[in-house]
Amino acid sequence: MRALSVPLEEAKENLRVIRQTMERSTRYTTLSGWSGVLIGIMAIACVFMTRAQVESLQVQHLGLRSGILGIAVLWMSALVAAVAIDFGCNKWRAARVGKHVVSRLGAHIILAALPAFVTGAVLTIFLFENNLIFPIWGAWMLCYGLAICAVGLFSIKPVSFLGAAFVVSGAVTLLLPMPYHYFMMGLTFGGYHIVYGLLMARKYGW
């Protein structure tokens, strides 16, 4: 009976190795360093444009609410552009490493991130309708961070760290006075993406 238990334990162990290796191998590995850098630069540009818009509203003695729609459209456009940049760069990189960027795994990733993005949109509308403009930036960081954390479940660890950084920064932003929110937007959507892109490029290539 002792001799029969050896192949049994070995079989269980080998099945475990097979399962773990397959899980590890199907993780999202087509990430492009260029994607992070370009998205970060675009985000910093959006922060400057946002600040200019807000200062223009203040000069005209108009409240932030009157211009928030334009600012929201700016950042929603930036989000769409960021997704397009990310897809394009990853597709370019996927072809170089011999993989497909659109796959069943990619579909799972989109589904995982979608709830957080939808929540962000709903929160934005709620905060705007109730004239609570102040927390919008922090809420965006929190929701974006949650989306990235969800993507991180299917990907490498740095993606999860990026998501966690956004969540923590979003929480911190909500506690800071309004003038610091521009800095936090630039630091997170700009700086974090650029640093992440450079780290990805260094580890996995452009």
Next chain:
Amino acid sequence: MVALPSYVTLIESVDSIDEVIHQKVRLGIMSALMACGEADFRFLKEALNVTDGNLSIHLSKLEEAGYVLSTKEFVRKKPRTTYTPSDRGREAFTSYLGALEKIVQSAG
């Protein structure tokens, strides 16, 4: 006490284990290739956490057995070798998986 039919199934399953695949690194290579369909040397090295030499030896054994096919090309003047499981390799891996499952099932 193990019932006779299960005992016989267990012995038969153990005897049918493919010794080429039945090695930790080679099993990992076949698992990774079956999951991805295709992978290069660097990807396999990172996924399996083995040295260059170790990986090369086991890839050679799998190629000799006809379980893995390799394609060599140059990408930006750098050599790149891509590995895919052959049809024979896929069948062998599927059979190996079946044998493992029979061993586990026959033990109750």
